[in-house]
């Protein structure tokens with residue numbers, strides 16, 4: 182990891198407007214108070230319970246949404262977000278989805294066409310290039326998304342829970358490619374519930390709880406404290422039920 186700061190978030194908050202049956206819309210602070218730094222070349226893990234705000238934070242980092250409060254300073258860099266929920270155009274084939282994504286990354290059609298075979302090979306989907314993505318399983322979509330993102334080779338890759346899908350062979354292959362990216366000074370942000378992935382891949386971890394940063398630092402320490410917190414919550418729940 183270098184000392185080159187790509188993103189600096191200070192006390193940022195993100196509010197989603199929620200419709201109310203009567204009266205004005207209400208503001209729900211999915212991110213309440215998040216402060217973190219992203220450095221060039223690091224693999225930053227994001228952990229936290231369901232609904233903690235991890236996906237919202239990734240969208241903020243990828244510049245898909247803007248903070249409603251706080252300060253976000255960004256150095257110029259290309260970002261790709263990889264999420265099962267952001268998905269593909271389902272009625273189109275993998276081939277057409279690759280062409281669309283490539284164009285969004287600013288590539289020319291010939292360049293994209295030339296990359297299709299290697300993308301389909303990495304995704305292990307050579308026989309499904311012309312099938313609509315709607316007919317793919319979740320694991321197949323994840324493999325395609327991962328292969329497209331790798332081929333785009335952005336400065337920063339943001340990955341939302343993708344490493345948990347797909348078979349173990351593909352998971353190992355993805356982890357190996359991510360490690361290679363780490364060694365070549367590329368930046369990765371990884372949301373994962375899977376502790377081994379966090380411990381083995383991340384150089385730093387940030388823990389989010391109720392839209393707030395609780396702790397960030399060395400993976401072993403943060404994951405241990407987070408696990409202890411979960412253990413206490415489960416014990417408290419057991420005591421009151």
Ligand SMILES: Nc1ncnc2c1ncn2[C@@H]1O[C@H](COP(=O)(O)OP(=O)(O)OP(=O)(O)O)[C@@H](O)[C@H]1O
Pocket residue numbers: 197198199209211229230231232233234235236237238
């Ligand atoms: N578009 C939206 N409109 C309103 N509320 C939203 C919207 N998207 C997310 N939320 C709410 O914001 C909170 C944070 O959601 P987010 O998806 O960021 O959490 P998460 O940590 O990624 O959760 P999970 O681990 O379950 O995927 C949740 O309470 C969620 O219901």
